[in-house]
Amino acid sequence: MRITPGDLRDMNLFKYYRLVRKWACKTYDLTDADLELLVYLDCKVHFTRNDFIDGAYTYSWDKARWERLRKEGWIDIWRARNRTTMKYNVYHTSQKCKRLITRMYSILLGEEDLPTSARSKFYKNKTYTDKVFNKAIDDMIKDNER
Numbered sequence: 757m758r759i760t761p762g763d764l765r766d767m768n769l770f771k772y773y774r775l776v777r778k779w780a781c782k783t784y785d786l787t788d789a790d791l792e793l794l795v796y797l798d799c800k801v802h803f804t805r806n807d808f809i810d811g812a813y814t815y816s817w818d819k820a821r822w823e824r825l826r827k828e829g830w831i832d833i834w835r836a837r838n839r840t841t842m843k844y845n846v847y848h849t850s851q852k853c854k855r856l857i858t859r860m861y862s863i864l865l866g867e868e869d870l871p872t873s874a875r876s877k878f879y880k881n882k883t884y885t886d887k888v889f890n891k892a893i894d895d896m897i898k899d900n901e902r
Contacts, residue, residue: 772896776863779870779878789815798849798857802834866902
């Protein structure tokens, strides 16, 4: 069965996308471009460095993004090159990345709420922006239509 645009609208899937994206970026120390690129790469399942470069064209320029995402454990090697049959490495998103994206989807679908504990990096009342986001989180949790 195919999902139609009306089905997505009825699900209110993107109603709180910005809030969930900001939570994920602040909690996991990612930029918006990093997170959206990881979602794109997760959909590709297996990819090469050239696929990464093609996907990064529409995002802000960051020369160190590839190495930073690899060092921080967001991207892993799926098949290493062997110089005879495989001329380049094939990569995939790590379990850490898959868990983050799955958690984002479950929050967007209303199966899970954003964390509001004192341990949460995102739920602190230090600045005006934090207070605005906390109010938005409270409104999201109270929303019965999501």
